[in-house]
């Protein structure tokens with residue numbers, strides 16, 4: 672049964688009747704179920720509506736619409752990719768972050784919902800922001816959301832990966848923001864002081880990395896996830912140099928791993944920072960650290 676859709680359309684051995692949306696939706700959903708893809712029906716809906724460039728509701732309103740050969744071919748390609756457990760966001764080539772459409776590919780981490788809390792915290796804390804630097808911008812999602820909320824700010828965002836910066840620049844252009852992207856190994860190419868330094872750095876330890884699901888380790892960039900020194904390398908490095916790049920009343924915002932808050936507090940204190948606050952995510956896990964310069 673599962674191979675029927677592919678044979679009918681691409682094996683060319685036998686031409687059966689055309690496929691309408693209702694049939695392809697049911698077929699895809701069943702196929703994903705056999706492959707043990709979670710939320711099979713939703714995945715099917717999102718892939719088909721993406722290719723047909725209609726929203727999910729319209730799939731149901733256009734149940735009898737017959738698919739063209741080209742549409743079937745494109746849908747097939749995405750179904751096969753998803754069936755290998757490639758994350759849906761990479762398969763679709765995009766996701767949503769803080770209400771903005773963000774292009775993603777294998778060069779960048781898929782922005783996570785909990786990272787929206789980082790943006791939200793900064794917005795809650797600050798009526799306006801003169802300047803900010805995001806370290807490790809990846810897709811640019813965080814910097815774009817901040818620049819949209821603080822249009823008056825001077826916005827810089829850095830990453831060590833040129834491929835990631837190309838994606839970030841494209842996302843910034845698509846969302847109509849003006850951000851200066853800098854290729855830099857943490858602070859290596861940074862020359863200015865900022866009111867806010869924000870980072871969701873790699874923070875997964877080698878041990879934790881070994882326990883992540885293949886959906887993450889096989890598809891998302893290792894450089895975006897793994898950090899030496901038990902996941903703490905970037906916090907140590909950033910905090911040891913931050914005073915040079917932070918305005919007098921400046922503030923650092925980090926996303927952190929749920930078990931890292933105590934260690935990061937220790938590192939911050941060691942580097943002369945005393946005003947440290949930790950905020951939890953919706954699941955009650957420590958997720959955001961705010962470190963004020965004064």
Ligand SMILES: C[S@@+](CC[C@H](N)C(=O)[O-])C[C@H]1O[C@@H](n2cnc3c(N)ncnc32)[C@H](O)[C@@H]1O
Pocket residue numbers: 779780781782783786806807808809810811812813829830831832835855856857871872873874894895896
């Ligand atoms: C966890 S991802 C965060 C991506 C994005 N900011 C987000 O929150 O979705 C960490 C990012 O840090 C970048 N990175 C890794 N090592 C770096 C370094 N030494 N200097 C600057 N950026 C680095 C990675 O390329 C990756 O884009």
